[in-house]
Amino acid sequence: MDTSEDIQDVSHRMEKLDFNHPFTPYDVQEQFMKAVYNVLETGDGQIGILESPTGTGKSLSLICASLTWLRHHKSHSHEVELKSAVEAHKDEPEWIVEQLLRQKRDELAKRWQEREERLEAARRKEKAQEDRARKRRRVDEVRSQKRAIDEDDEFLLDVQGDDAASHGSGDAQSGLSKEAREVLARFGLGIPKKNHGNEEIDLFEEGVKIYYTSRTHSQLSQFITELRRPQFPSSLPGAMLQTQGQPSKEAVKLLPLSSRQKLCINPSVSRLGSVQAINDRCADLQQAKSSTRCPFVPKEELLTQTHEFRDAALASLPDIEDLHQLGKSLSVCPYYASRTALSGAEIVTLPYPLLLQQSAREALGIKLEGSVVIVDEAHNIMDAIAGVHSAEIRLSDLKRAKGMLGVYVRKFGKKLKGENRVNVGRVGRIIEGLSEWMQAALSFKNEDGIVESNDLLRRKGIDQINMFELIRYISDSKLAFKIESYVAHVESENEPGAVTKTGSTPVLHTLASFLVALTNLSSEGRIFYQKMAGPSPDIQLSYLLLSPTHAFSSVASSARAVILAGGTMSPFEDYKDHLFPTLSTSKITTLSCGHVIPKENLCVWTLGTVRPGAPQFEFSYQRRRDPEMITQLGMAVLNVCSIVPDGVVVFFPSYGYLDEVVAAWEQNQSANSQSIWARLQGRKAVFRETKGGSSDQVLNDYTQAIQGEQSNGKGALLLSVVGGKMSEGINFSDRLGRCVMVVGLPYPNIASPEWKAKLEYIETTVFTRLTNSNGEDNGHGQSAGQRNKAVSQEEARAQAKQASRDFYENACMRAVNQSIGRAIRHRGDYAAIVLVDRRFGTERIRGKLPGWIQNGMQAGGGDEKGMAGLMGALGGFFRGRQQTGKS
Template identity: 65%
Template sequence: MAMETLNVNADAQPLDFHHPFTPYDVQIEFMRAVYGVLEEGNGQVGILESPTGTGKSLSLICSALTWLRTHKRSAYESGLQETAKNMAGEPDWMIDIALRRKREELTRKWEEREARLERIRAREKMMEEKGRGSKRQRVDEGRARKKEVDEEREFWIGEMDGDDDVPSDDPLSMLSKETRELMSRVGMGRAQAEEEEDEGEQEDEIKIYYTSRTHSQLTQFISELRRPVFPPSVPADTISGSKEGGKPPAETVKQVPLSSRQKLCINPSVARLGSLSAINDRCTELQQSKSKGRCAFMPNAENLKETHKFRDAVFATLPDIEDMHQIGKGLQVCPYYASRTAIPGAEVITLPYPLLLQKSAREALGIKLEGNVVIIDEAHNIMDAVANVYAAEVRLSELRRARQMLGVYVKRFGKKLKGENRVMVAQLGKVVESLTDWLAGSLQTKADQGIADANALLKHRGADQINLYELIKYIHDSKLAYKVEGYAAHIEEQDSAPTESKAKASTPVLHTLVSFLTALTNLSTEGRIFFEKLPRPSSDIKLSYLLLSPTHAFSSIAQSARAVVLAGGTMSPFDDYKGHLFPTLPPAKITTLSCGHVIPPSNLCVWTLGSSRPSNNPALAPDAFEFSFQKRSDRAMVQQLGLAVVNICSVVPDGVVVFFPSYGYLDQVVTMWQAAEPAAPKSIWERLAARKVVFRETKGGSSDEVLQEYTQAIMSPEKQGPAKSTQTGALLLSVVGGKMSEGINFSDRLGRCVVIVGLPYPNINSPEWKARIEYIESSTASRLLGAEPGLNADAEPSMTSKEQAQATAKQEARDFYENACMRAVNQSIGRAIRHRNDYAAIVLVDRRFGTERIQTKLPGWIRGGMVEGSETKGMQGLMGALNGFFRSKRGL
């Protein structure tokens, strides 16, 4: 993959990225690429690949923070120059005095802030050393105890409060006027406090928004963020002490981790609800002006001092989410809301994918991307992540449960419901009935899955006459889902026997339904609705919404941010990110980079096994390995595969991991291997077990347990019991795209060889993939025809134009399909090499891996380690290569 020209002057003085270790060449290349994208700005995009084990996270931190601090110092000087420019014509001595005063004022603020944070750090350290922690007031546990419930006050939908002066797009509009005023006084929401009761007033500075897929990955990032030391964000020569030759103090990075209420709520009566949707509704319910027992932890005028202490503690300590929870609990102030007071002065804000990818979530948290930097780590998941954020599903069993809960609720409160409340509850009932009727009818048909017509779903019971936008808004504003489900849970708890354990909160089926109804309001061209019967004996059926294209959902991020960096260990192939996330962005605005690995070339052996015997053309060889859907069940080929794995296990020490295309095919292969062979004394399975302890990943099984046993068999074989003397190490049979193929570390002895069996293409005949392919073809053709030079928009396009556009669109759809396969392969391959001194062999078992089309979609470091012509040398050639490779490593 060709790399776009980097916008960093190669002749300029080398940048000091303040890396805590001596960086490798590939790390310097990666950091220069990130720095160049951020410096260029103006909507620049970087798609950067750095293999796992090359210190990608630390390289991202060092390059991004070096740029940010340099940018801040430049802005500092630019501000002084602007002051001088505005005083043009004044005497030089007046300009000098004005500049000196401004410089002293800016530096004084910086020094006072850093001194305050240093005092907090010193206090925290002292308490840790004394081992007694801070004397924190504890939450009154009595609030969480069961108490008599005023049903009408708690669950009845009374007259809704309304504020005509609140903009409808205000994410805090669900709160009462009083609450919004209190939040405004602590610097939260749209209105900012004109003055703070604190001398550390924060300015809204340029920020880096860093997001990753999982909570543990964000925690690891924050841990890495604590390693480097960066120069201050003001010129060093202005800081006290530096003028006398002293070393200027380092400036700790101001980092704020954002998360959901589910992880940050410290109110026991809310946190115990469990589900995110119930917690969200109950939290906002407790902010309403008529709410009984309003949340005591909400930032307000009375706890303004604690809120500012929370902000300063966050800036002083580089906390993760657990730390935020503890800081808030110690100060008795809500970490979810109080964290927003730290956003204006933050340099780095960490958050999980959903909080960045959803516009409504960004607005609710006060996140502004304009002029700021967005870094998306583990970005090979980003298109799936966008689809998952907007995905929704609902089951027939859930709809029946919703209908039951609505019936119970209406029976209790129906006579008290007035006006709009009565109408809207009835409308929700009609929608539930219509969806129930459609799914119940589909359950009786022969088709197990297919595409559902959105209009047909609501044609029963007059539901097609209902305005879904108004109904969804009403449910959100009135907290109807929370009230109905809360009342149902309350009744269940009352009806439970005294000896029973505490009743579990009811499944939030109405929240699930609302998410699905919201998906129905999306543009019909961008998504599809599917139905699927669930496996027996459930006798259930579900509706699922699938977002077909991430372009529109991601466009608000790409268009707002100063720069966007997509970084990952296995980003290849790059074309999908360009075509589906940034389809209208000029090539000059996209920088791509595929870094090499930090390991020496001698530590990697990549072999393509095209056939069991040598053949100049494996495609025509009768014993060729081709695990296509049509040929993968061939018994002779499966037996040859088994013999290949047996031979690999006889040469490779310690751990061997074999990835199959699917769980179903893994089961099929194992069954064939376990069957006795007429001409052989032992089955393939028995031969494998004689070489290594064999483990197998199962769908729905515990991957942690299998991984633990596999590790133990390699690292402590004596604990496995009386093993045969011929057994050395372990063999793990896994699945591409399964739990073992991503996020699992097979470093060193755990993964001396990774075998990929076939190309794991998705099922192109599934309704979901049919819809994806159809969407890509139609949208690509429309885009090409509309953008063709010289084509009159009102004129009928020529047949040549149509044919060319359609041919190009079909090819793009095929590439997207193949790229999805190769991304999964690349993820599995990346499980083995994890650090500079690691070494491993990669065996690609399928003749198609030897084709140029497939090889160009492998990461550059894998292509660099390929043995040229290996696809023609058969099993004998592979054994020779593996023998030589591992013989050379025995002395390590």
């Protein structure tokens, strides 16, 4: 633990920190960067849960704070290394100590200078070769060389009898041949051997890294674009920069990691489409069959290209497309060659799945120990963890799989021996057993429900099969890929003109993923069934991870520090309670930053009723179909559209309710007046998001109606859905979103089996934790009983129920906050936010809105003033903005 003097020293240094921001940072950016730096500096498993609204430069603040810390940390580590060398020889004469210190400094400076010169040379070479492309090896030539005695041999399973033992190690490279593993290890790829004085490797020695992850490939690309803006100080100690005459700045070393699907440069593999098929085919092409070996896998004669790839990658701040192109130009696989760059990288970007799955981290050679993890767009993190570990399969998939297995066995059955014969039979039994249960479930009264795993696995004796061994066999033998490939081969011969689908996941890979999910602890997940609508009866089994705690613990427990950052992280409680339930409060830092916009650029109003004494707006499931309330809602939207210029976006709780409301508005109110829908169309161009429609087309039409040459100046109205395509990742900045209205509270369907199971799980785990918490040490210097005070059984049950209600409500409010955040996107932006439901006026719900929204609420909130108060507030707000714009 830090002493009070240490804390004061850190606080003093924080005041003087230069975060190397390329612009003059706003106060909220300074606050955010100090919070990030402090979490990383404190280390020892610290967690930061930080909220900074979109438009406040969050990504750039994360970059500046984390890389400034990293360079300071490296510099300090070098100083400690030098001091330790001196301390070890303190009894020697002073001149000897001075000479030793000078020698150590020279060695450190020389290694630093050689590395930087090497990277600078790579930059110069890349620039000189921009207009020249190296000849690519023609894959067709490789294809022409293959064909052994039996052209069907490529579809045979490789694991035969006792030979399978060599494939069962379970390590990250179990799919590679022995030769391929040795090659990768020899050249620092995958899991390298320890270096024995190789200067090439020494220049890029392993060190503390920043692992940055986000949800989408485009978000990672945007982050890399921001990373190119600032410059950072050298990692050498300041005193050495002066005495050694070295530059004070040092380029950042970045490595973006991705899957084979994004990086593969072998056309015969990349065209397969699905991740699983590409992975299996890639491994298959590294087996001992020399005529079919992938020509791009790093090998001894490609050592120069591999090192050239590493140097160019670390020198150029590349994104995934750049790495892909670099691999093509050097004729070396970027997926494997990027491993040589991993040791020298300071910041590594990767998508959620590659960080959240331990098997993926091992396959990529990622070691989190002592390093920093930054999760951006972290409001998605719990859903992302559940998504990574989820799996589903349909009865129609199993029928297809059974047919494929039959085709394969008819051809190769007599050639299958030993373990191959046994395990192919086991897969057949599993297909039969699951199909039998699902066929019977079609007659169940309920359309969906929870499945007991024992009931599911009892059929055909599936529960007697060692599932872990079978899954390993499927992976090592490439069974799914071999069977899928052979059946596709047969089908193409039978129907030469048929188009092969490459984008969807093959059914046997789907089955393998579902079997993996079945091996998860039953206490952490549930299996559900759901009947599927369609021309023929079908049913789907789905595995849902109920708790992200265990799945994320391998990340949180390994890293020096973890930052969860997002534009709308409120409410914070779920991250504490469900990602880090046993972590002491002293280990968790939370921060909700204000916005960079002036206070007068935001108007927040809660509309609880149309007028004093009238029925209140309450769009609960029981009341939302009230015809009078739907009519009053339409009149409220119509009035808002009469005052708000340009774009108005209205978010509804669900697609179903949006359809109901539009249908009601389309009906004529009387014989002598237009319908509300017609009147809305007269006021603004009206657009509507549909569940299966193209959001891109709707957004483009909406934008054109406001900004396009054909717009008539009246603006546009967009009816959307909370949690839909328009509520996340879409920018309604400036004229596109002058007003955002949220109708009701979009609670999830509590009657669904999934939500029933989630809430039941939370109640059970919280109750167990509370009743078992008396004085038990949680391993973090604080007993669970200190965090959860000893309570009676009755109190524990009440608190557990409240915890499940809070989780349910927090899911709703995170969705609301995401929708609200679509409007204000930069410092000069302005918008009104109208929350239409009397419950938005309650203290409990208001407390779960982001701080900047709470601060923007108008006095009185509008509950007692109704539409008249709202119209007055909106009128004054937009008149003030227009006058400010003119001045």
